[in-house]
Amino acid sequence: MENHPQFTAMASAAIHAAQSDMGENAHLVPVYATATFTFDNAQQGMDRFSGTAPGYIYSRFGNPTVSVAEKLIATLEAFGIVQEDGSPLPLKALLHSSGQAAMASMFLANIAAGDTVLTHYSLYGGTHEFLFDFLPKFGVKALIADLHDLDSVEKLLQKDHTIRMIHIESPANPSMRCVDIAAVCKIASAYSVKVSVDNTFATPYLQQPFRYGADFVFHSTTKFLNGHGTAIGGVLLGKDLSLMQKVNKTAKLLGGCANPFDTFLLVQGIKTLELRMKQHCSNAMRVAEFLYAHAGVAKVNFNGLPSHPDYELSARQMRYPGAVMSFELKNGFDAAVRFIDRLQMCVRAVSLGTLDTLVSHPASMTHSGMKKEDREKAGISDGLIRISVGLESVEDILRDLEQALG
Incomplete structure (x- = not known):
């Protein structure tokens, strides 16, 4: 994620952090409607596949239009957040074809058979079905608890060492219940448990879960980030950059890649x-x-x-x-x-x-x-x-x- 110290407000970042020098000095981010990318020679192709040289290979793996949107959303979620040494918080964003795809990449990259995901009542229906109907087929258990009762949450983590993730919607769908993200993250960190936050309802303008210690944040970009109902999309963000490489691998294998034109519409929506x-x-x-x-x-x-x-x-x-x-x-x-x-x-x-x-x-x-x-x-x-x-x-x-x- 690029650092833009000249931005004093998120409104400016939303407009200018998406500007790019791609495409013959185009004012707006171009739509790279291409499935694959060419190599100048065999060595360049080998170097890109091995990761020793930068460059695009195939749009399921990455696309210039998509990359710009990922950097933009990461800029907004990290805006104004600094680490203990005073440096900006680095984030990695992975754009997906939908919020469900982003959620699937996150869970499937971080849990395995025998693990448990702790969550709460009043979740988006698709999330509930994924956790309680889909994941159990692969040996993963989902458990509901009152995340407002912090003592109870800590006792659960002390007792059940299979809990590897806590998943939060705040505000939740459709009860609008909110969870104390900072308090839950503090407890989870003591037990090496990851915390994910669905920030779709809030957007980074209203709430920044990384400010409170979250490990992962995701959105259905279809909603407020796009703002116009023109395109389906989802994004997953993480602060552990090495772990996000693992998540990126999972995302590629699942195949839920973002569409460049839908991404273009997303970038335009975010500006307002x-x-x-x-x-x-x-x-x-x-x-x-x-x-x-x-x-x-x-x-x-x-x-x-x-x-x-x-x-x-x-x-x-x-x-x-x-x-x-x-x-x-x-x-x-x-x-x-x-x-x-x-x-x-x-x-x-x-x-x-x-x-x-x-x-x-x-x-x-x-x-x-x-x-x-x-x-x-x-x-x-x-x-x-x-x-x-x-x-x-x-x-x-x-x-x-x-x-x-x-």
């Missing part, structure tokens, strides 16, 4: 990250306050409300609470369906982090692959609605929600 996140968060606060006061709403899960159990933790750990929330309707499933069907402007769609406001029903959509009892333990009732607040006029958002609630 700070501006977008400020407005997303401002709109979200107004929406959360409206829902909290509405007679038809039983509960609002938003870490920016004082009623949320992690309100104070979120305020310490994040710049702003974010732009995603969930709320429970008093009349359950029927009320949820009626509400979604009556929307006029807000968009009925899964995913999140786009310019427009997206509304979904977790129990029947994003988390439908989970067993009902697991969903309920995670707080996902049949009347729960998830909303990713967009950048429309907040008055228009509120007007649509009000008429849909009836």
